Amino acid sequence: MSDATVSEPGHRLKPLSPAMLRQLSARSNVQGAARSLCHYGVVTLVGALIWKVIATYGVLWALPLVAVQGYFVAFLFMAVHETAHKTAFKSRGLNLAVGYLSGFIVGLPYEYYCLFHWDHHRYTQDPDKDPELVVGVKPKSDTQLAIAYSGLLQVAGRLRLMLGHAVTGKVTVPWIPEGKRATIVIEARAYTALYVLLLALSLWFSSALLLWVWIVPLAIGQSFLRPYLYAEHTGCERTRSAFENTRTTYTAAIVKWFAWNMPYHVEHHAYPSIPFHALPKLNEIVDGEIVHRGRGYIRTTRETWAWFRRQRQAG
Numbered sequence: 430m431s432d433a434t435v436s437e438p439g440h441r442l443k444p445l446s447p448a449m450l451r452q453l454s455a456r457s458n459v460q461g462a463a464r465s466l467c468h469y470g471v472v473t474l475v476g477a478l479i480w481k482v483i484a485t486y487g488v489l490w491a492l493p494l495v496a497v498q499g500y501f502v503a504f505l506f507m508a509v510h511e512t513a514h515k516t517a518f519k520s521r522g523l524n525l526a527v528g529y530l531s532g533f534i535v536g537l538p539y540e541y542y543c544l545f546h547w548d549h550h551r552y553t554q555d556p557d558k559d560p561e562l563v564v565g566v567k568p569k570s571d572t573q574l575a576i577a578y579s580g581l582l583q584v585a586g587r588l589r590l591m592l593g594h595a596v597t598g599k600v601t602v603p604w605i606p607e608g609k610r611a612t613i614v615i616e617a618r619a620y621t622a623l624y625v626l627l628l629a630l631s632l633w634f635s636s637a638l639l640l641w642v643w644i645v646p647l648a649i650g651q652s653f654l655r656p657y658l659y660a661e662h663t664g665c666e667r668t669r670s671a672f673e674n675t676r677t678t679y680t681a682a683i684v685k686w687f688a689w690n691m692p693y694h695v696e697h698h699a700y701p702s703i704p705f706h707a708l709p710k711l712n713e714i715v716d717g718e719i720v721h722r723g724r725g726y727i728r729t730t731r732e733t734w735a736w737f738r739r740q741r742q743a744g
Contacts, residue, residue: 445700445714448740453700454709460706461518464689465508465527472501476642479660483641495646500687502643503580503650505531507689513543517689518703529678535622535647541605548604550701552666554674560604561662574737578659578730580651595621609740661694664736665721671698677712678723685709695719 445453475498482491511517512528525539532539545560552558566582568574576582594600594617598612631639666673677695687693693708696715703711723729 436491445451445711449714450700450702453711454702454704455707456516456704457706458519459524460704461511461523461527464686464705465517468501468505468508468687472498472505475501479642481636483637489591489642491641494643495623496649498642498646499543499648499650500653500692501650502534502632502646503654504687506535506537506654507687507691509537509539509542510546510691511705513546514701515541516628516702533620534643536591538591538613538620539622540609540616541591541613544605544609544613548744553671553698554662554665556667560602568737569741571738574734574741577737578652578655578734580655583655584648589616591620594618656733657688657726659733660723660729661691663733671695672715672718674698676721676723676729677719678726680723684726692723693699695721720722732736 443565475494479498482494508517508527509530511556512524515524516520517527518524526603528539528543532542548558548560550562554562556562556642564583564586566573566577567576590602594614598614601611604615616726627639660676661676662675665676668674672695675695675698680692690705690708691697693712696703696708696711699715700711723732
């Protein structure tokens with residue numbers, strides 16, 4: 430994933446100087462640890478509150494907390510994303526540890542996602558080569574569109590693909606190179622075995638703990654995560670310029686915190702070597718070059734929803 434230095438004809442781009450790029454690209458174990466511990470700390474705290482409320486008052490009273498937990502659990506996807514770039518930490522080992530753990534929690538095999546995401550950066554907005562578009566839902570009605578925005582189809586699809594890799598031992602998707610396919614099969618089998626083990630332990634101890642602090646929140650949380658993900662590129666041009674094929678969404682500080690600053694998405698795609706904690710500074714430098722600017726996720730979701738409907742009506 431190389432950093433942008435050129436753009437499409439007609440679009441002015443001020444690339445960073447080599448010195449600025451080196452400075453902003455400095456990775457930090459401290460920054461990565463602070464963000465990771467905060468995110469996992471909140472997940473643990475809310476999970477403990479859910480279990481306490483269920484034990485004291487019953488499941489019904491815990492449902493609001495389950496929804497809140499859904500947001501935090503689903504957005505552990507952002508930890509997977511940042512560690513896939515190996516920019517969450519300076520230490521490669523810490524990137525891998527947090528990446529594998531977060532990938533397991535959100536049901537997304539880490540090594541598979543690294544390769545998937547590499548091609549997404551290489552072929553952003555190319556309908557034939559960008560994996561996000563290749564596997565993306567193509568809704569034919571408002572009902573299908575609403576289901577797509579729930580995110581459940583996307584999760585079901587990647588879990589089905591993981592099980593297919595585990596059971597058949599075959600990997601055929603084009604974004605996984607031949608030399609990496611054995612690794613993806615081994616990873617899928619390891620993830621599947623761990624999920625089965627946790628299910629067996631839950632049944633053995635007759636415990637619904639994981640169901641209410643992890644599984645149900647993860648499912649609910651997709652309705653927060655999927656609109657956020659659609660905001661990144663939906664309705665943007667299909668060009669090679671990150672400043673035209675990607676959207677930066679200006680939003681509240683708490684949203685940026687738990688999204689690991691990825692609302693600064695133009696900045697990330699233009700300079701993927703720059704870690705999450707330096708993206709606000711990068712935004713100050715390149716803000717004037719950004720073409721697609723979202724103004725909060727509620728408004729941007731309305732815009733992406735309308736774009737999907739226009740595409741469907743246009744055939």
